[in-house]
Amino acid sequence: MDTTLLDLAIIVSGSIGYFISIALVTTSFYKSRANKYLAISLFLLTSLTFLGSYEIGNFVLQFLDNIMLEFLVAGTLFTYFLIQIQHKYLIKKRYRLFYFPFIGSVILEFCVSFFDIVLNIYNPDFDAITYDIKDHVSFLYNVLLIFWGRYLIKKSNTISIEKKRWLLRLNLFMICIIICWFLSNIELYVYDSEYVTNFLWILLSFLTWWVLYYGIFKLQIIAQKDELHKYLVSKKTVNTSVKKKISKATVSKIITELYVVMEEEELYKNPLLSRLDLANRLGTSEGYLSQIINQEINKSVIQFVNEYRIEAAKNLLQDPVFNKYSIEAIGMEAGFKSKSVFYKTFNSNSGMSPGAFRKLHKMS
The missing domain is CATH 1.20.1070 (Rhopdopsin 7-helix transmembrane proteins)
Structure with missing residues (x-):
């Protein structure tokens, strides 16, 4: 040596x-x-x-x-x-x-x-x-x-x-x-x-x-x-939760319950959330959950969950109260388990990186 x-x-x-x-x-x-x-x-x-x-x-x-x-x-x-x-x-x-x-x-x-x-x-x-x-x-x-x-x-x-x-x-x-x-x-x-x-x-x-x-x-x-x-837990009045309107074309009880558990329980913030976990929470099977989401929302389960995560991250990134926190910490709080997945998903959804999104709203 x-x-x-x-x-x-x-x-x-x-x-x-x-x-x-x-x-x-x-x-x-x-x-x-x-x-x-x-x-x-x-x-x-x-x-x-x-x-x-x-x-x-x-x-x-x-x-x-x-x-x-x-x-x-x-x-x-x-x-x-x-x-x-x-x-x-x-x-x-x-x-x-x-x-x-x-x-x-x-x-x-x-x-x-x-x-x-x-x-x-x-x-x-x-x-x-x-x-x-x-x-x-x-x-x-x-x-x-x-x-x-x-x-x-x-x-x-x-x-x-x-x-x-x-x-x-x-x-x-x-x-x-x-x-x-x-x-x-x-x-x-x-x-x-x-x-x-x-x-x-x-x-x-x-x-x-x-x-x-x-x-x-x-x-x-x-x-x-x-x-x-x-x-966020201590400041219940801070509006960082994600609310989505249920389409009138959506008639499935499963989908209605899905929106409820995602918005009230914020299940998307669990980085280990799986399709099986979601199906068990709604009392249905993985296959049927995937099928009904695809039919009524025209998305996969992961796309549906990630949309909530991205919206939660955007709410935090554009709020000056959270400027002191790193982008990686915000991604983790929104439910992403790694920096690479967060950046890739955010860029695909928004056409820009989380950093560029934060900078854009700082300037506006």
Whole structure:
């Protein structure tokens, strides 16, 4: 493996990792209690990447390596999960117990340093054994908290599907890092090589880019969508619902009920709404629902549902009250499950992009 390219990737990704960490705790747009712990976790992981991938000669850096920042990563990341799922441990402040192993490691290293520097008593064998024990314990501790966190996330019913998906993905990413950590130790002891270790540094470097996109940008859109939804629910007088006139030629009871459930219950806002869900809600079959919509409205089920979504999005895009929300968040609130589908459907329906539509109404 080209060490120059590896070093460059680590330096660039590490710099971005530090930048994101600082931005999360200083920028009002991203600042939150949960993001504070995510920032600390990312800062520590970036630091561990630098400490592990380069030779350590400085006493301070050597001390940081010996106190096992891995213990602190496990605690901060687990706390991040607890905050996101609003777990009861936060109320009782039991999460503080998860930092005790790190505190113990720091105290132990201070004692070792005291004997070495002040008393001039140094035993390299004891130092090596102590380091190995802390290294193995920190690995097991990370395994425990990562899988415990995954269990709590899956069990939680206090968060949205989108946020749970993000947390599980982040958790899975950390599991992959732990697996590489385990394999790198085996490789080092058995084969005395560092190919897996180099891959571990690459994986840790890639984590900063991944968190930047999915954990900050995408999750912020979800947060905006949730805030937008809560605002619409609290402001019942805001006219953002879609009302359609039923044609006089429409005589089917199914179609009449369909308009009612779409407008009163706003079923179209469910991004996972399927033809089967709609048919079950109306007490009919998928085939008959498709047939009757096609006969009386001359549209497919998805075209019918998407028209409601587009009208809902237009109502939000042209209202200056919602200018602070991103177009992606508005698309999600209207019921589209992805940015690409929203843009494609909106452009097909309106002959312009959502951004152009918003800009047009800002100018008018």
